[in-house]
Amino acid sequence: MKVLMTVPSFNVLGGVASHYMGLRRHWPMDVTYHTIGRRRHVPAIITFVPDMVIFLFRLLFGHYDAVLLNSSFKSHPIRRDALFLRLCSWFRIPTAVFFHGWNSDVYERVKSSPAGFVKAYNRARLIYVLYSGFARQLAEIGITVPIHLTTTKVSDEMLAGFDVTKRDGNIDQILFLARADKEKGLDVTIRAFEQVKKRYPHLRLSVCGDGNALREAKDYVAVHQLADVTFHGFVKGAEIIRQFNESQLYILPTTHGEGMATSVLEAMAMGLVVLTRPVGGVNDFFEQDKMGRLIESVDPVDYANAIIHYLEDVSLTRNTARYNHQYACEHFKASAIATSMCDDLQRITTK
Structure with a gap:
């Protein structure tokens, strides 16, 4: 199976970058990392267009079986990844979304008018979160796709x-x-x-x-x-x-x-x-x-x-x-988490 995953720059210290650096050697499948968001000394607003263009190019010519969008429940990432998710939907590529971070103020704003968010993210085949409370909140505003609880990792x-x-x-x-x-x-x-x-x-x-x-x-x-x-x-x-x-x-x-x-x-x-x-x-x-x-x-x-x-x-x-x-x-060992996520992504390609 061939999977495209969006990831933050590995040159910027952060938990998500560390997570995928540690998983890189444990994937039991063919994984391509697509870097998005801010780089060192370069804000995300500058990288958005080139990130989107390269992502589209990879969807067109990469022959991927599934996509995993690594996101965060914050204003910019949820808007950006709604666009990425729409692109994946156009190409009929099964897609999972992983919300790593969570901003309660952003959630309250979405909750007050959830229709756009719900329409966008119900296009996903699967959503990952790191806390059961986040799963409950997504269900409350109308997300109906499967929501899985997962964890970050410790490198073997x-x-x-x-x-x-x-x-x-x-x-x-x-x-x-x-x-x-x-x-x-x-x-x-x-x-x-x-x-x-x-x-x-x-x-x-x-x-x-x-x-x-x-x-x-x-x-x-x-x-x-x-x-x-x-x-x-x-x-x-x-x-x-x-x-x-x-x-x-x-x-x-x-x-x-x-x-x-x-x-x-x-x-x-x-x-x-x-x-x-x-x-x-x-x-x-x-x-x-x-x-x-x-x-x-x-x-x-x-x-x-x-x-x-x-x-x-x-x-x-x-x-x-x-x-x-x-x-x-x-x-929390990386090898077990990589295998579990691979199994999940395999399942969404057969639905």
Whole structure:
């Protein structure tokens, strides 16, 4: 089977790009990636027309059996992908849509006048979402095509040679690995670390990612003379694995419309305690206090208290590391997800 998939640029740090980079070598079918959306230093509005033209060219001459449109429930992506879906419909190519991110304000606007959205997206043969709540909301506004709950992935290669029994329960380094944007909670992370550092001077914070809050974060660290905070910028591949290996607790106080943060799953697989917010798909599986903490607030004090809780309970931290690793290996490995999606796409071509 030959499948065309739209994907974001792999040169822009993000969960969806990471997801499809990790799946690339595991597809049990012939997959072509078609890059859409913003590139590094080039906004999506500039790339829209050339992306559309190349997509149309591939539909005309690529002889694809199915298309997977990777989208997000935000204003620009849902308009763009409605056009892509119409093109696929014209060429009678069975198409699935995968909504990764979710913006509640956009959903409310669509809900107030859903006819156009419903008409466009009921052309799909299948819709993927990352959280059961998103599936219910789509059904409420009139989407009648099958909606499947799926997950993002952990690369099989990331886990090669990893031994979770080496996690002894001591915490020396906290990891923030995401876009360095305010909505991802970088400012909350640094202020929480600042409070904990006063009691635990050995503690380090590793910040990985580029974004619009990075300059402000660096300035704050400099002005407050906060020691042992390292900014690594954009990281990938072996460097990501090294950061997970050297850290014991992962923090992501995100207010972003997450579908399922890949970095959370990767942190679990690598045996880290996870502190994050109850946003998107984590709500469907996260076991409070057994995997870490889902913290509703964005108050640095709440994250500082949670960090201290795990710093002071070595046995709990060690058990959490082992449980997270086992759970992630059983549920999130890329090879299993690729096979499952291939089976789904095969089925929509036979309808």
